[in-house]
Amino acid sequence: MFVKNNGYEEMCEYIRNANDWQIFGTLTFKVALSRELAEKQINKFWNIVDRALYGNLSSRKNIKIKRLCFLQVGISNFNNHIHFVANTIDGVEVDDFIEILKYFWTTKISTSGKHFKIERLKNLKKASKYLMHEFYKLGNDTFLTCSNI
Numbered sequence: 001m002f003v004k005n006n007g008y009e010e011m012c013e014y015i016r017n018a019n020d021w022q023i024f025g026t027l028t029f030k031v032a033l034s035r036e037l038a039e040k041q042i043n044k045f046w047n048i049v050d051r052a053l054y055g056n057l058s059s060r061k062n063i064k065i066k067r068l069c070f071l072q073v074g075i076s077n078f079n080n081h082i083h084f085v086a087n088t089i090d091g092v093e094v095d096d097f098i099e100i101l102k103y104f105w106t107t108k109i110s111t112s113g114k115h116f117k118i119e120r121l122k123n124l125k126k127a128s129k130y131l132m133h134e135f136y137k138l139g140n141d142t143f144l145t146c147s148n149i
Contacts, residue, residue, distance in 0.1 A: 008132060015128035018149050019066055021085040022094050024121040027105060028081045028113030035071060038080040041111050042069060046148075048108050049101065053089055064148040065089065070131045081113075083131050085121060094120060 015021075027045070029038060050058035050065055057063045067086040088097035101118050121127055 012128040012132050015068060015085065015131060016124055018068065019085075019087060021068075021121050021124060021127070022088055023084075023086045023098060023101070023118060024127050025084045025086070025101065025118040026081060026116055027084070027118075028116045029111045030113045031111065033080050033111060035073075035080055037111075038071065038082065041109055042082050045105060045109050049104050052104070053092075053100075067148055068131070085127060085131065 027042065029041065033041065046065065046067065046069075047058075050063075053065070054063045065086055067084055069082055069084040072081050072083055086101075088094050092100070098118050098120070102116075105112050105116060105118070
C-alpha cells in the first residue's frame, strides 16, 4: 500500500470545487512520447480548439475553454497519456462539443492514439480521484500548464 503525497486530498477537492465539469477525457498517443513532447502535443491540441472556437480572442484576451489537464505515465512509467475535465462553451451542447474535441484530436494532432475517450462526466468525485491517481508518482508534475479555469 502506498502513502499519497501531501496535497492529494486538497487537489481532489480543488478539482471538485473549481467548476461544474461536464466532460471527462483520456487522450493517448500512438507512440511513446516523453513528458515534454506529450505536454507539447496537449498544449497544441488545446490551442487549436481555443483558436477554432474563440478566434483571435483566445490569444489577445486569453479566452479559453475551461479545463484541467493531468499527465499520467501508466503502470510501465513510459505510457504518457493525458486525462482532463472540461466544459463546453456557451451555445454548444455538451455532446456536440465532445464531437468537436474528438474531431480535433484525431485530425489535427499527428501523434494522437486510437485508444482515447472523451465523454460526459458521470461522477465528479470518482473523476477527481482518477485524475489524481498517479499523484503519488509524479506529485505536482501531474498537473499540466495547459489547464485553464
